[in-house]
Amino acid sequence: FDQSLIDEVSEVQKIFKQMEMAVEQKCAAKTEFQSKMESVFKENDRLLKHALGVDIVNIVVKDCHCISLELNNQLNMEIFQRDNVSSSESAPTFAKLFETNELKAQIQEKDTVIMKLKENIKSLRADDKERKVESKVEDIETQNL
Template sequence: MNECERCVTLTTELQKDFIKKECYDKLFKQYTNLEKHFISLEVDNQLEQESFQRNNSFLQQSIPSFDQLFEINELKAQSQVKDTVIMKLKERIKSLSENLKEEKIKKELDEIETINIELDHRVTKLVTKNEHLKQIYKQLYDSIKSSCIRSKEQCDNLIKQVNIKSAKNSDLNASLQEKALVITALKDTLRKLKGKSEVDEAVTLHPIDPELLKIDVAPLAP
């Protein structure tokens, strides 16, 4: 993965994290506001109950008037309404809390699943690439091995041919040296029979230096 792809990936992940954080902050803010409202209602309810208890104690000591009785009934109704609101708020807070947890867990599981899928794809690509490289290296190795075998066979054949040529040259050298010795012996014999001057006039052969007939060819080691 090159630098550009890494930058794009990081940017995408940061955007996702930002969106998730923004959603979480929004829900948490709603939860906090509901919790504050719930606490405020509980305090109001507590005050209403204390006021009701005081009024009830006072009413037990004296006969309530119509206005007092009406006020008491109104306080009871308000208390019941607030109890209902508090109950609904509790249920709402509980629901929001559970939804937040479930949503967060679901998102985390989805992210983990996405990461696992991406990793599986990467591993598959790497395995395929590795197998391709193994095939290429095997072909190169087989080609080099075959070339080495052919080169060794060619070298062995050349060494064999050179050794054969060397042996032939050695035999030819020995034959030439032998013939030179025979010619020299014949010349000496003729000189003895007819005298040096007559032999020189009669024989037109040029003497061959034995050193010129030597061919230094050393056999090659296989």
């Protein structure tokens, strides 16, 4: 009877030791798993911080680009408005253009009249010279007679 009890206790101790070893292995595996999880969490945090940093840099760069575009647009608008104001101020009105064209036409008419008068004067001078020559010829002829 004792031997059987001893065998049974030995068997229970053997099973207990096996269970204890299994628990220790599980604890070691759990510790290793927790360590790996901690490492993964740290890497995840590092990647998140890096991604946030990249996002912040991109936002700043895009804001700077946006501000640059807005300033360029504002400058173009000011130039456009200034050009419109100066071109509308310097551009003659329809009435001024009409008056200018009318004055040009009058000048052209006066030029034409002056040219015709000059031609008439030239013609008259030529006629006058011919008359003088004819008159002198007549005077000479009358003197010779």
